[in-house]
Amino acid sequence: MGHTTPGSPPTPELLDELSQFFRLLSEPARLQLLCQLEHQGPMDVAALIEATGFSQSHISRQLGQLQRAGLVRNQREGVRLTYAVADPLVPQLCNLVQTSLRQRLEQQLQLLQSA
């Protein structure tokens, strides 16, 4: 039940960093780009445009944000840039959340069945 965490409460700075990080993943476009890269391996921008249907400028901006956060890395291939996932954290998080969401849905389903 009601755990209390023994450590100190998170500082405002940490709180801000955490929320900023989650904000990156809160945008479907960015999350989609990340998942696409995770699933397909490294891709260049043209392929990402093709896969997602977003405009070039939009993709460039979103990838820029992901790169500044260290979630993605790029590499030149001639004039093109190839992007790749740079941190295994994101898939981990998504799996955790996905599992939790599923569990909650199953619980709700059981509640409905018992009614």
Next chain:
Amino acid sequence: MGHTTPGSPPTPELLDELSQFFRLLSEPARLQLLCQLEHQGPMDVAALIEATGFSQSHISRQLGQLQRAGLVRNQREGVRLTYAVADPLVPQLCNLVQTSLRQRLEQQLQLLQSA
């Protein structure tokens, strides 16, 4: 290096659910409320107002969102509502992200030292 995830790519619906979930944590106010509850154990709204300095209506709305998402649960104590964390997922996520952020900072530090 470049893993590719064997499973199928996430459906648009899953992508939306995941991003909506992360959006909840992307707001400093909500994350602060969650951390406060996690750290102090169950608290009533007056205590949360005291602890965070937010207005009553703001807190009510944010707690409502967290509750609809199943992250928080409330319980009547007379006329007051006491809120408590309802899912251990959030502290897990925060710890993962925090660890990853720290690792990245340490790497950057080493890069600076070797320069």
Next chain:
DNA sequence: AATTGCTATGAGCATAGACGCATAAAGGGT
């Protein structure tokens, strides 16, 4: 049922950020 104390919610304002268009910047080939 009226009053009191606590919580939820409608209305409105302000701001952040997504998204596209146009254009600049950068890199490579002739």
Next chain:
DNA sequence: ACCCTTTATGCGTCTATGCTCATAGCAATT
């Protein structure tokens, strides 16, 4: 040096939402 291709960025628009004020709803007490 010029041109072509690819990526980054300034600017404008529009939507979403944080946040507040006022007020409505609701539970307990008398």
